[in-house]
């Protein structure tokens with residue numbers, strides 16, 4: 369299968385602090401990759417580098433198809449309502465209509481907030497909108513930085529239903545997570561240690577093993 373996202377030798381320092389020291393990653397259509405690692409390991413830095421929102425020092429990132437990026441901090445305009453955000457992004461993506469946006473409002477369970485300004489939304493609902501905007505144009509590659517922060521359990525489960533559908537449609541997904549208990553959901557665990565990615569398969573025996581780590 370041909371990878372839709374390939375990163376090779378990605379390096380990034382902040383001043384003298386070397387965060388990424390040669391990160392490699394290759395993601396196929398429909399593949400779901402978890403990026404795990406300790407706080408401060410550089411996971412968000414890696415995702416920004418993959419998304420192209422951060423200038424790297426060396427290495428390459430190749431992407432085929434469209435990209436959806438859900439950053440850790442929602443980039444929303446507090447004065448605009450949920451519906452206005454959907455219209456604004458639909459226009460930016462040249463979408464023919466708002467069908468997908470309306471579908472996502474229902475799927476993530478926040479349609480009742482359609483006419484509420486982003487500045488008045490709760491943290492979890494802001495995050496729903498953040499995620500919706502990344503999914504709106506049905507991208508081929510999705511980069512999700514802790515996408516379910518603040519979600520209640522019901523929404524968390526709805527999120528995973530949605531991810532299942534996206535994978536069936538061939539969307540390649542890279543997701544930062546801290547949740548050890550959900551690692552069986554992924555095809556690949558990419559452990560960011562020492563500025564490099566170390567790939568491994570999730571455990572399959574359900575025993576928990578001795579490989580658990582954050």
Ligand SMILES: Nc1ncnc2c1ncn2[C@@H]1O[C@H](COP(=O)(O)OP(=O)(O)OP(=O)(O)O)[C@@H](O)[C@H]1O
Nearest residue numbers: 382383385387405406407408409410411412413414
């Ligand atoms: N703009 C910046 N300027 C200077 N240092 C930064 C900047 N952004 C991140 N860092 C530093 O780079 C390191 C990696 O940060 P990053 O946010 O990528 O880690 P992370 O693995 O996503 O952490 P967490 O799990 O806490 O979200 C940290 O030491 C952080 O303080």
